[in-house]
Amino acid sequence: xxxxxxxxxxxxxxxxxxxxxxxxxxxxxxxxxxxxxxxxxxxxxxxxxxxxxxxxxxxxxxxxxxxxxxxxxxxxxxxxxxxxxxxxxxxxxxxxxxxxxxxxxxxxxxxxxxxxxxxxxxxxxxxxxxxxxxxxxxxxxxxxxxxxxxxxxxxxxxxxxxxxxxxxxxxxxxxxxxxxxxxxxxxxxxxxxxxxxxxxxxxxxxxxxxxxxxxxxxxxxxxxxxxxxxxxxxxxxxxxxxxxxxxxxxxxxxxxxxxxxxxxxxxxxxxxxxxxxxxxxxxxxxxxxxxxxxxxxxxxxxxxxxxxxxxxxxxxxxxxxxxxxxxxxxxxxxxxxxxxxxxxxxxxxxxxxxxxxxxxxxxxxxxxxxxxxxxxxxxxxxxxxxxxxxxxxxxxxxxxxxxxxxxxxxxxxxxxxxxxxxxxxxxxxxxxxxxx
Numbered sequence: 001x002x003x004x005x006x007x008x009x010x011x012x013x014x015x016x017x018x019x020x021x022x023x024x025x026x027x028x029x030x031x032x033x034x035x036x037x038x039x040x041x042x043x044x045x046x047x048x049x050x051x052x053x054x055x056x057x058x059x060x061x062x063x064x065x066x067x068x069x070x071x072x073x074x075x076x077x078x079x080x081x082x083x084x085x086x087x088x089x090x091x092x093x094x095x096x097x098x099x100x101x102x103x104x105x106x107x108x109x110x111x112x113x114x115x116x117x118x119x120x121x122x123x124x125x126x127x128x129x130x131x132x133x134x135x136x137x138x139x140x141x142x143x144x145x146x147x148x149x150x151x152x153x154x155x156x157x158x159x160x161x162x163x164x165x166x167x168x169x170x171x172x173x174x175x176x177x178x179x180x181x182x183x184x185x186x187x188x189x190x191x192x193x194x195x196x197x198x199x200x201x202x203x204x205x206x207x208x209x210x211x212x213x214x215x216x217x218x219x220x221x222x223x224x225x226x227x228x229x230x231x232x233x234x235x236x237x238x239x240x241x242x243x244x245x246x247x248x249x250x251x252x253x254x255x256x257x258x259x260x261x262x263x264x265x266x267x268x269x270x271x272x273x274x275x276x277x278x279x280x281x282x283x284x285x286x287x288x289x290x291x292x293x294x295x296x297x298x299x300x301x302x303x304x305x306x307x308x309x310x311x312x313x314x315x316x317x318x319x320x321x322x323x324x325x326x327x328x329x330x331x332x333x334x335x336x337x338x339x340x341x342x343x344x345x346x347x348x349x350x351x352x353x354x355x356x357x358x359x360x361x362x363x364x365x366x367x368x369x370x371x372x373x374x375x376x377x378x379x380x381x382x383x384x385x386x387x388x389x390x391x392x393x394x395x396x397x398x399x400x401x402x403x404x405x406x407x408x409x410x411x412x413x414x415x416x417x418x419x420x421x422x423x424x425x426x427x428x429x430x431x432x433x434x435x436x
Contacts, residue, residue: 002062004037007099009090011111011119012043012051020050026134026148027054030107031062033150034132039064040093042086042111042119044075065093075115082118090126101127101186109133120155127186129156160188160197167200172432174285176208199225206234207429213282215245241425245278247271252320252345259322262315269312273410276305277426280407284430287399293385295399296392302406303373307354309413310366314358319348331360369409373402 010030015023031039031054039062043051048068055064067089074081094104106123108116108131123131131153163182170179183201188194202225209218222239249271250264260268283298311318316328322344323329332338335353337346349357351370358367382388411419 001035002037003035004063005099006034006036006103006105007038007040007093007097008034008036008105008107009040009042009119009123010107011109011115012041012047012054013110013112013115014044014046015050015110024050024054027110028057029148030109030132030134030150031058034105034107036105037062038097038099040089041066042069042089042115043067044069044111044115045072047111075112077114079114079118082115083121086118086122087125090122094126101129104128105130105132107132107134124155124159124162127159129154129159129186131155156186156189157193159186160190160193164196164200171204171207174207174211174289174429176204176211180204180208203234210242211282211285211429213278215242218242219246235428237425238428241274241428244271245274251317259320260317265312265315265317268317269309269413272305272309272312273413274422274426276302276309276407276410277422279305280403280423281426281428281430283403284400284427287396287403288430292396292399293383293391295403296383297385299399299402299406302403303370304351306373306406306409307351307358307366307370310358310363310370311354313413314361314363314366316357316361318350318354318357319345321346321349327357327361331357373406 008031010027012027013023015026027050039055039058041051041054041064043066045068048066051066051068055066058064069075069082069085071078071081074085093099104123104126106119106128108119108123110116111119120131133151133153134148163185167179167182170176170182180201183197183204188197202221206218206221206225209215209221219239219242222234222242225234247267249268250260252259279298279302283295283302286292286295286298308318316325321328321332323332323339323346324344328346332346335356337349339345340347355367355370358364358370382392384390384392407423414422
């Protein structure tokens with residue numbers, strides 16, 4: 001008759017002094033009709049005797065436990081103390097016995113209004129959706145008649161709103177995996193809410209893939225998103241932006257032995273420029289989250305990528321330099337570079353060699369700009385994440401200054417309006433606004 005996997009939290013009040021047995025009957029009715037094999041009887045000093053009597057009625061039937069309020073009168077005028085007591089009670093009883101929210105029933109019929117309110121609030125905090133109360137029966141005209149009914153009420157909608165509230169906070173702090181986990185705790189039963197939760201999960205996936213710079217995965221997710229979702233969205237501009245970042249770079253074709261054309265190299269540069277904007281926004285998110293080492297490495301990558309962009313715009317690819325080109329041949333001889341075994345290219349040249357090569361081909365301005373970013377290299381190389389043994393990026397303003405310096409170098413390559421538009425789109429997550 002009694003389900004040992006279920007637990008009932010039941011407030012025991014003082015009842016009607018003119019009908020004490022009638023009140024006890026209602027308490028037993030709550031236990032019997034719930035069918036819970038575990039019962040926590042919550043009592044005040046005045047109702048402790050009644051609670052003990054009810055407990056004794058169920059010896060050998062259910063596991064009953066009396067939890068008395070620690071202070072006299074707190075059930076009348078101190079909802080905070082009642083809440084704290086009940087929250088600790090829930091944590092103690094539930095966690096020790098391994099009950100899940102689905103195993104819990106809360107009956108808030110009895111006791112003071114303060115206690116009932118506190119019990120309901122604690123139940124919501126612990127993701128309970130099964131709430132009970134006893135109501136008097138009515139005839140068809142609404143007149144009270146003999147008997148009572150256990151009224152079951154589901155607080156699913158209120159609980160789902162609380163989940164969405166927490167989800168908003170996680171989205172705003174770019175914790176998308178945590179948001180997805182939160183949404184999966186309890187699936188809504190209402191069809192409208194189901195669609196909303198499903199859409200937000202997909203948005204969490206989209207933002208997560210974009211944030212970790214897996215643009216192809218983000219684009220695949222975006223195709224399945226229905227908008228809007230209480231302010232969370234992936235606008236058409238953002239989808240177009242992410243799709244653009246999936247562009248495959250033009251490279252040497254070993255089948256035809258052909259190099260990318262100058263036009264194709266310029267297209268590579270345009271994609272790399274967009275990636276720099278994205279690295280900038282991504283790095284600022286790390287910076288604002290206090291992840292200075294992660295941010296400094298992204299700043300370094302921006303500096304390195306800027307060199308690659310300058311190479312592309314000059315008609316060269318730093319990892320596909322062929323000594324069939326006179327400039328490359330001369331540079332290789334002066335720097336002792338030889339073709340890699342098995343192909344026609346020199347070894348890929350890194351940041352320092354890129355600066356030297358740009359000078360060799362007359363791109364002094366580009367070389368000087370890259371030289372001005374030298375400080376970033378030391379931060380990156382000495383980082384515990386690369387070669388060092390301690391954190392080296394301790395000054396947020398210095399890193400932000402480096403980010404801004406590097407991004408500003410793209411202005412002459414894009415034009416003012418285009419630069420601003422790209423920055424605005426790349427910063428979509430950083431500037432997220434909840435419009436709900």
